[in-house]
Amino acid sequence: MQIFATFEYSAFLEIAITELEEKGITAIYAVPLDLRKKEPRLLDSIHRADGLSFIDKGMIFAFMFGTIGASKGFVWQGGPIIWGIAGAMLGFLIGTALSWIMYLMKRNKRQLQLKKGKKGEVILIVSCEDNQASVVEDILWDHRALGLARTK
Known part of the structure; x- marks a missing residue:
């Protein structure tokens, strides 16, 4: 056995x-x-995915900001379509930037653990x-x- x-x-x-x-x-x-010596690749391919995505939060924020922009567009000059698209683009950029900042913070924390002598x-x-x-x-x-x- x-x-x-x-x-x-x-x-x-x-x-x-x-x-x-x-x-x-x-x-x-x-x-x-052996411990991992180098960072994993940042962008996934169709054959390899690690579950890390930068556009998930961007899509959620795009939906929220686009909805708010479209509803406020009925009152604002330019109309709901223009403000809905503008809100979606702004939300996507904010969500993607938020994901990127969170990734950088996690990566720096992981690198500090490796430098401390993680066994x-x-x-x-x-x-x-x-x-x-x-x-x-x-x-x-x-x-x-x-x-x-x-x-x-």
Whole structure:
């Protein structure tokens, strides 16, 4: 039986490995994961998307400002169509700028975390007998495993 666990690299991982060795389990394999070295691409393509969009808020603000501009356009000179289009364009620009500012703030915060020395994660693979699996899982959960999987 193999048990896979992920840990943040810390003293808890070392203690868990030591406890497993004390229980007589010697088939332990630890693989550290590399941290991302460069920023992901900003614009998505049709084949790759990361869920980051700058125009979502822009479209929402365009709808809101366009509606307000069109309703006020009945009173203002120029008419509702002109003011609706102007409001939509202004709302789109405000929403897109807001998304861009929020992205820059998150990116700067993430870069500060990486500079502080954010530690990577480690995948721990433990091979053991079926009767030892529950003991191994208890040890790994007690030492702050992020996730656990069991295979036969």
